[in-house]
Amino acid sequence: MPDTQQSAANTHRSLLLRVNRALGAALVEHNLVNIEHLEAANERLFELLKEGVSRQTSLLSILTGEMASLNESDIVDFAVREHGLGVIDLRRYNIEEGCRERIEANQTWATWTMPFDKEDEFTFVATAYHLSPAARAHWEELINGPIIWYATTVDILAETVDRVREEAAQGN
Numbered sequence: 001m002p003d004t005q006q007s008a009a010n011t012h013r014s015l016l017l018r019v020n021r022a023l024g025a026a027l028v029e030h031n032l033v034n035i036e037h038l039e040a041a042n043e044r045l046f047e048l049l050k051e052g053v054s055r056q057t058s059l060l061s062i063l064t065g066e067m068a069s070l071n072e073s074d075i076v077d078f079a080v081r082e083h084g085l086g087v088i089d090l091r092r093y094n095i096e097e098g099c100r101e102r103i104e105a106n107q108t109w110a111t112w113t114m115p116f117d118k119e120d121e122f123t124f125v126a127t128a129y130h131l132s133p134a135a136r137a138h139w140e141e142l143i144n145g146p147i148i149w150y151a152t153t154v155d156i157l158a159e160t161v162d163r164v165r166e167e168a169a170q171g172n
Contacts, residue, residue, distance in 0.1 A: 016110035020059040023132035037069040055109045055158055060128060072153050079130045079151040088126050088150040090116055090160040100164055108161050111135040112154055121145050126152040
């Protein structure tokens, strides 16, 4: 692997670890998951990381899918109730062109977050990882402007990223 690809892979891996560690701590702190389930999910996350960063390399996906110890709607409800987020389903949303250019799969898989619209100086961002301060901090630094956050699910983000990438490949 060329040095620049290796460097990017290491950056995404580091980001993924930081974001998922912060998410896990928040899930336990807010009693959305117990420590035993978190520890088991972290072990599985490290197994998956050996294969590299991909959409399967997600603490949330492990807890909601493989382990079924957490319902993702509980996290969305919590983000709405405790953080005042709106909820968005991006599957049929026309992603703003400037935001399309910022959608990079590994970064999205590492943070489960993506920008989807821009109005004046505000950037609208959808996330399944709002409870992770590391995910929010990463995007706040990247965007460097006011953000309006929306909660969504891992599946909706994955479908949207796939659609945007497919449209880009087709030249739409």
